[in-house]
Amino acid sequence: MELRIVLVRPRDPNNIGACARAMANFGVRELWVVAPHPPVWREAKSAVGAVDLLAGAREAAAVSEAVRGCRTIWATSSLTGRRPSIATIDLPLEARPPGPAALLFGPEKTGLNADDLAHASAILRIPTGADCPSMNLAAAVAVACYAWTREAPPPARGGPAPATARLRERLWLELRRFASQAGWQAGERTRRLKAAVYRSNVSDGEAGMLLELGRRLMKRCS
Structure with missing residues (x-):
């Protein structure tokens, strides 16, 4: 299965273990953890099974680093108080x-910040109640893995696959x-430019073409 779960700055090793168990329940096997706290996260006790x-x-x-090689990068957020x-x-x-594909999950208390979201082309939202979003x-x-692994139509054909995160x-x-x-x-414009690059559906070939064009333009202007 080509799905990677990415936990960004989780604070509780028990939560990491519980996430691993939830992934195993649905056959998702690839877990990445970004800047975990505390360093002993591998000693999580709740990863039964x-x-x-x-x-x-x-x-x-x-x-x-965690999304390198992925063609689809989605973030998760309740979007409470945000306009994405x-x-x-x-x-x-x-x-x-x-x-x-990679699904990004943010820290337990704060969720993903703007810099984290800049890597994603879309936000995957789990509809929840307004009183407890x-x-x-x-x-x-667990909900995201279930939704991803259940029977669903394959992606539409007819165009090149998006560029990998590494090329982006x-x-x-x-x-x-x-x-x-x-x-x-x-500043803010630079961050928006970064978000535009990761959000685009540019293919490997198109990204390479843009890189070559940029290099030629800079060489001519220098």
Whole structure:
């Protein structure tokens, strides 16, 4: 199954263990943990039936590292008090997007921040009651894994697959370098540019073409 669960800055190792068990319930095997707290997260006690999955979990220092190689990156959020600048997709899914795919889950207390969301092309929203919109981390992972693994139509054919996260990161870093050399100051506009790169449906070939064009333009202008 081409689905990667990415837990961003989780604070409780027991929650990580519970997420691993929820993943195992639905046959999802790839777990990444970004900047976990505390460092002893692998000693989580609640991963009953998911010891191997938890032992094989990968640790990353940044979201960009955890999603590398993925073609679809979706974030999860209750969207309480937020107006997202990217598409919102409500469960149940009408079709699964191209894989490999990553689902981002934020810290228990705060959820994903703007920098985390900049890596995603869409927000996967689990409809919940207005009186209690926030879900327990492991419960959210379980619902998302169930929705992803249930029978659903395959992704629509007819176009190239989206570029991998690694190639999008290269494109973003080059664009940031070009912008800096052009005198564009870092700030909100830079963050919006990054979000646009990750949100786009640019293919591998198109991303490579844009990289080559940018290099040629910078060479000519230098």
